[in-house]
Amino acid sequence: xRLIFIGIIITSxxxxxxxVLKLQRDNVILKENAIKLEGAISEQKTLIENxxxxxxxxxxxxxxxxxxxxxxxxxxDDLDKRFSKKDRDIGKLAIERTGAIERVIxxxxxxxxxxxxxxxxxxxxxxxxxxxxxxxxxxxxxSIANPSYVPY
Amino acid sequence: xxxxLTFLTNCSGVKKLSIFKEEVKRQELNLEKPTPxxxxxxxxxxxxxxxxxxxFKKMEEQGLDPVLFGLTDNDYQLIAKNFAQIRxxxxxxxxxxxxxxxxxxxxxxxxx
Numbered sequence: 001x002r003l004i005f006i007g008i009i010i011t012s013x014x015x016x017x018x019x020v021l022k023l024q025r026d027n028v029i030l031k032e033n034a035i036k037l038e039g040a041i042s043e044q045k046t047l048i049e050n051x052x053x054x055x056x057x058x059x060x061x062x063x064x065x066x067x068x069x070x071x072x073x074x075x076x077d078d079l080d081k082r083f084s085k086k087d088r089d090i091g092k093l094a095i096e097r098t099g100a101i102e103r104v105i106x107x108x109x110x111x112x113x114x115x116x117x118x119x120x121x122x123x124x125x126x127x128x129x130x131x132x133x134x135x136x137x138x139x140x141x142x143s144i145a146n147p148s149y150v151p152y
Numbered sequence: 153x154x155x156x157l158t159f160l161t162n163c164s165g166v167k168k169l170s171i172f173k174e175e176v177k178r179q180e181l182n183l184e185k186p187t188p189x190x191x192x193x194x195x196x197x198x199x200x201x202x203x204x205x206x207x208f209k210k211m212e213e214q215g216l217d218p219v220l221f222g223l224t225d226n227d228y229q230l231i232a233k234n235f236a237q238i239r240x241x242x243x244x245x246x247x248x249x250x251x252x253x254x255x256x257x258x259x260x261x262x263x264x
Contacts, residue, residue: 064247
């Protein structure tokens with residue numbers, strides 16, 4: 001009877017010891033988990049910030065492209081107006097002032113050629129960059145050839 | 153009893169949390185941008201019923217074949233507008249390409 005009692009006490013003590021050890025192990029794991037969760041939250045915050053930056057960048061890029069499309073459309077409208085301004089008939093003008101119109105057309109053609117070069121990625125010259133007067137700009141495509149020019 | 157106790161205490165333990173994160177960056181495309189165009193200059197000649205003889209004579213004097221590929225004044229306007237539209241499309245496409253490259257392959261990322 002006494003032996004059984006001692007056995008129960010020893011078993012209980014061993015069990016308690018094992019349980020304490022297990023609790024200690026669990027505690028270590030819980031601490032590790034807490035650190036990982038904190039890290040994950042911090043990463044999520046960074047991710048959200050980056051997403052905000054991306055959205056802002058997307059909006060800005062869309063705005064720039066829309067501006068470009070509108071400016072290019074204006075250049076095209078201006079070309080149309082130049083041909084038909086005040087019922088202008090370029091054919092009649094060419095008959096009446098052949099030499100002058102030929103010079104105008106060749107100058108316009110050179111300008112238009114330069115516009116295509118710029119559109120294909122050719123860098124702007126200093127003269128093009130700094131042009132602010134009507135007499136200095138490329139009238140075929142001022143929106144892409146003369147960034148300093150403000151129409152007046 | 154000891155075995156039973158050990159079994160019970162180890163059975164309901166706290167599970168270790170594992171967060172898997174594996175990010176493999178896609179290789180950058182890094183295609184070279186096409187070389188900007190360098191176009192040849194062309195010369196327009198206006199020919200009317202009055203100056204036709206003079207124009208052809210001048211061409212012969214300059215050693216050119218006395219032949220012209222013609223457009224009416226209306227078609228000249230149309231070709232000018234067509235080229236302007238092609239130019240606009242080229243510019244928009246080029247700028248879109250730049251924007252995509254800036255967005256997906258920003259310079260700071262490239263330099264890493």
